[in-house]
Amino acid sequence: MSDTKNVAIMNQVPDAAAGVRAESPLHHADLGTVAQKGLKSGGVHFREMGLLGHLTLRCDPKNADLIAAAAGVLGVELPLKPLTSVESGSTIVRWISPDEWLITVPNDQSFDLESRFRAEMSGHYSLVNGSGGMTLFKLSGDRVVDMLKKATPVDLHDSEFPVGKVVSTVFAKSGAIIRRTGATEFELVVRRSFADYLWLWIQSASQEFGLVVEA
């Protein structure tokens, strides 16, 4: 039943005891200091939610057993409707493509989740830990939509982009997985190597509204 002999999985997170320093993709930007020194109010708020567990699940949505098994592991049904997402506690599952979902959990839970998938889900699917390669930006504020419109060609009007919707799209000259979490609240999942570019871009695009960095 277990899948572990066919695929290699590894707890990639060192024991706390090892005293290993973990660095999110924007670690070098020292957002803590920026937050202290920077604006306290403004139209756009920014926070990096680094060091989350990012797991990508791929399987056939028409395979009821797999879908059921995944739901069992996750505690929520996989969102099968395009461009939707579900949340359960600290677990968020985003539809990425008809056979692909992005799951975020606290990083120290990713191996446990991965192991449970491997133990309880068999058949043709893939599960990949991409935690080191991604980070999550929380963007909010009265002017957040005006700022995002500069970067992405998708229609963010609330009639077209309700809370919970998630899209993978171009963001400036990179890409992002954008999810609406509130009337004036979005989260972006972006790739590590582009994080610094996007951070510079967001700072520039937010300037006219006033950028509040949170940390």
Add this chain to the structure above:
Amino acid sequence: MLHIYCPHCCEYREEEEFHVKGQAHLARPLDPDACSDKEWGEYLYFRKNPRGLHHELWVHAAGCRKFFNVTRDTVSYEIKEVYLVGEKPSVVAHSGSAK
């Protein structure tokens, strides 16, 4: 800029999210080794390149990364139909006319 309906995301997106991959329905010969140089060359390089209805392969590169087919008029740029890989187009050019 083209506005393209992604049949997997089920909504229209800007051309900037897509890559076009040329003529659709170019099936790789099942037994390449049995192909003559001529046959292989035509599979590799020779194209219909019609002035008018064109069935072409696109991929939603910045979105769901799924490939799909588009039937588009190469003069008016109207998209007549979007359909899945493996499906056949329902809108096809009238035989002959190159106009």
Add this chain to the structure above:
Amino acid sequence: MTQKNRLQTGGRINRSKPLSFVYNGKQFKGFEGDTLASAMLANGIDVIGRSFKYSRPRGIVAAGAEEPNAVMQLGATEATQVPNVRATQQELFEGLVSGATNGWPSVDNDLMGIVGKVGGKMMPPGFYYKTFMYPQSMWETYEKFIRKAAGLGSSPLENDPDSYEKINQHCDVLVVGAGPAGLAAALTAGRAGARVILADEQSEFGGSLLGTRETLNGEEAARWVADVTAELAGMKDVMLLPRSTVNGYHDHNFLTIHQRNTDHIADKAPAGQARQTLHRVRAKWVVLATGAHERPLVYGNNDVPGCMIASAVSTYINRYGVVPGNELVVMTTNDGAYQTAFDWQDAGRKVVAIVDTRQNPQGAQVAEASKRGIQLIKGSGIIDVAGSKRVTGVSIAALSADGSAVNGSVTKLSADTVATSGGWSPVIHLAGHTGSRPVWDEKVAGFLPGPTVEKRLIAGAIAGDFTTAGALAQGAEAGRKACAELGMDQPIIELPTTQERVEHPAMTLFHIPHVKKTSEAPKQFVDYQNDVTAAGIELACREGFESIEHVKRYTALGFGTDQGKLGNIAGMAIAAKATGRTIPETGTTIFRPNYTPVTFGALVGRDRGELFDPKRYTAMHKWHVENGALFEDVGQWKRPWYFPKAGETMQQSLDRECKATRESVGILDASTLGKIDIQGKDAREFLGRVYTNAWAKLAVGKCRYGLMCGEDGMVFDDGVTSCLGENHFIMTTTSGGAARVYEWLELYHQTEWPELEVYFNTVTDHWSTMTISGPNSRKLLEELTDADVSNENFGYMDWREMKVAGVPARVFRISFTGELSFEINVQANFGLHVWEKLFEKGAKYNLTPYGTETMHILRAEKGFIIAGQDTDGSVHPYDLGMGWAVSQQKPFSFIGKRGMAREDCVRDNRKQLVGLKTTDPSVVLPEGAQGVFDPKAPIPMPMVGHITSSYWSANLGHSIAMGLVKGGLDRMGEKVYYPLADGRVVEAEICSPIFLDPKGERQNV
């Protein structure tokens, strides 16, 4: 300076807000609400420039986007210069600095003008095609003089201090133009709850209503405009964009709007504000309510300052309180221009006469004229104008009924202003941008938008209805139509009552004949900016340039910055007459973006400088910077190139890095390598199909190098793929090729082999990859791990899972240097930690960081290829001497197999990759050097292949090179000669590309 032409009252200017501005170094005053043009006219400035070809004095002709002459240089500082600003569209602001764009020593006394007068006759259209040819060598010299005359304004020579915004917009209805039609359309759609964008190029909404004294609901029209604008402004989903020109109409209802945010305030944007914004709009429906441009008539010396468009004269009077002269003559083919005479008279200045080309004009306007005691000269036209820097008089003659000839004597009248109207041209430019051809309409005597595949509606003057009532009704109707198509309610808005009068039929006439033949008559200008005359157009036709496209290109008609908004139709009419055809028969008029010019900066937005293209960083980038790395651009990645120490030359750094690695241990940040996680029971089969070599037997825990080819058999990528589990592999690709390979795999899986059970995921950014290489690399690794990494337990081309510096890692024993090497992969969040730990422990081994350059040298010493440097899309594995990496036995005909078997790919004497040893070991061949077998051969020399990689090898103490050589693999020991640009010919011997440790022992220890 007094504003001698300014009225005491009236207009939409704020007389309590005087503004001073500079024109050609002189100070002038205007008022808030002025354009630069209206302020210039108020101050009695006649000459605002010189014409391009003949250097004739030119004045302001129009009041809007169609103005051909008043193209100015703007800007108070070098960095804020703006070339070619149209004075009629530039709002006046305090301290505005402007100048004419040509004329030397000044526009008033321009020496080139003499050349124009004298040489003018020698400069018919296309004259330059007919001369400056002999002798051949002289053209560049002639051209230098021609170029001196080139251009209008000047580019700044300093960098732009301003910033520009770019915003993506989506709406249900985009309404272009906020005149009566546009306002009615927007109000209708807005009330239906649609998402509406209303854009207008002017500083305030109202369009044609702004320049007239027309009333709506019995009040001044501005009241209704204000009410509608206020209601629209209150709607949540309505966006109002004044000072915003819709410049391009692209496929699938994608339009661009160029908004000037601060150009009306200063030539430099206030701090924190973007100077301009480009809106990229995707509209479900578009309503074009762009209005019409009045056409001036074409007559002798019609470019003398003081010759204007009738409606423009009215606009200056009614909107700006400026009467641009004292004695007016109106020439018209229609009723409309009578109003200009009335406006002028009501402004208290003299109307000399109304010259009507119609034999027997009737109706209210005619009656009003006689009631006002204005002299009406029927069936006549102005055939010539006196004056050079300002009109001093006009010559009037009776015309034949069809206006084709002068059939009466000439009378002269004195006047300083001529206002003409030859009818109206609907502003159809945007309607044509997506390929729809305009259609000629006899009744309108103009082109109307043709049929389109776009979801587009038109309303008002663009549709050929020039009445305000018609515009309002059509606008509201268009709004309802759009709403219906969108499945919304279709509200009926109450339209204001207008004061229409019955217009009597206009006469279709464009070109006023002269007593002399056109070719001998005074210059009759059609396109002012390019000095295109009626005679020039007739000449072009005589010479066989009959298609209107030929006429335009031969005469430059319509190629100015105004794109022929005034002249194109008259030009077509003249060409049609000259070739005995109808206007539609001469062709149609095609428009391309932009409607009016758009600042480069606005089109670039913030994608410039730092943000021109993403810089991609690895998790260790900060360390590289702190340790003095120089960087190489590899795709979008910033990779360390080498790590110079103080005082080192580049070669010294490379020698040090190379030696340290071979003698002890070096470290490379290899995180940029593409990494693709592959899972599924058919993963192995899939690999066998996309790689040239065999994968069936690769055991769990093992790694293997693979070559990837296109269907043409040519190498396009390579890398090591490792078996992580029976159904689990990780593939590495070149840094530059990662995205392409990933899409390549998905393409074949989705379109060719969907039956294969396999999934791909890109994990490039997830893993930090650091390669420690060299004899001491094992010792170093042992200091950071408890795992047994001995050769016995952890052999070459194995991978193992272990903790390194406390971090769970996958370590691959693969080597791109030929040394004992370990490639450590950890989750990138811990990458820098591990990297730094390696340096803590590595000090005693002189652990040396190296970059891409040393990596290149070390791999070249071993003859390892770099895809993209040693390959160029035209070499297959056998050309590379890598037949060992091709398995012809595989049951499935892998990608590339058939391609590399084509006739040309199996012929003899193909270029093959070999090693090259220079006869003088100290000489390093330049990469890109071309080889020949016979250095004495004459030019063109038969070339046999080029050097792909070449370095000084500090370890070997001589230079090494790899290159392609025709039949090279069969020519071991033979000589190749490389004739260099500096005249040297370098001799080299063909050898194996493996210069160091041919048996490969070092990596196996």
Add this chain to the structure above:
Amino acid sequence: MQHYSGFGLIKHSLSHHENWQRAWRNPTPKKKYDVIVIGGGGHGLATAYYLAKEFGVTNVAVIEKGYLGGGNTARNTTIVRSNYLWDEAAHLYEHAMKLWEGLSQDLNYNVMFSQRGVLNLGHTLQDMRDIQRRVNANRLNGIDGEVLDTKQVQELVPHMDCSANTRYPVLGASWQPRAGVARHDAVAWGYARGADAHGVDLLQQTEVTDLIIEDGTIVGVKTNRYGDIMADRVGAVVAGNSSVVAKMGGFELPLESHPLQALVSEPIKPILDTVVMSNHVHGYVSQSDKGDLVIGAGIDGYNGYGQRGSFPTIEHTLQAIVELFPIFSRVRMNRQWGGIVDTCPDACPILSETPVKNLYFNCGWGTGGFKATPGSGHVFAASLAKGEMHPLAKPFSMFRFHNGALVDEHGAAGVAH
């Protein structure tokens, strides 16, 4: 043919330019020609001109569905250079270059060929390797060219940002001094006038609606305006629409027709007197004698016959130009347009026999056709005259895509590291 000269201008000015001859006739077509050239663009007109002038074949018709020179000849950025990598391409384009030098005199029509030099910038180490490779090949092929370093580039183009702190610094360039620009319309008109003078019939506004083929051999063409017109040989020179005409012949070509966009700024005072091209940041620019900055870039990815492309291509092109020339940020874009270029998989043209006997194709020039106009016309004319492909044309047979003998001018379009 009426000779053009400065004196002529003076003479004609005395008669108010009333007596200029037509540049070409409006002939009524004959029933049959020795050679019909389909397509009255630069290449087709050059073909007809050289057929008549160099190879004595004067019974020739050029059939153009629109107006002469109205296709890509009228829609390109007029760059002329010959510094191609591979021998086959280099020899063909250099053949054209030699004809450019002296073309105005040969045609007695000033095509304003201005040898102001072309720079191809390098921004990465691999760019510079490729530049070295190409320039060395050019040199040994007898084509002028040198590799310049950043400082030398800066001297040639003082207003370009050659500093080290740009996103992709200019590391150097290849420089071909003999390269430059020409007046595109004049090229078509000059060839048309010359061909007409040698008796060639130029049939405008006449569309070929089908090919008349009898047992595998072409014998004429059907037209929308003059019915059937017969010919011994037919050459198709219909850039952009080649696949459409090939379809009439019952075969496919290894071509895709793509939109190629270009744009001009408003005219500004002279500020750039050479041609600057960059493949890496992806844009090229020169300044015309009228003062416009003439700017181009790459093709749109999709097939298109609409003579227009997508807006992002324009944005990316201008980003590249402003990256190279930040001072142009406040200059304004006046007009854009699009052509239809038929692109070959190896970025080289097709000059070829076809599956139909006596039907020849000249196509596939992609984005680089203008510069080849004289050479293309000359070797194609020679081939049509003899019924056998000219030696310079032989490597460009459409059948190279069967045996794999491509001439891959994409060069090192592969990946790096």
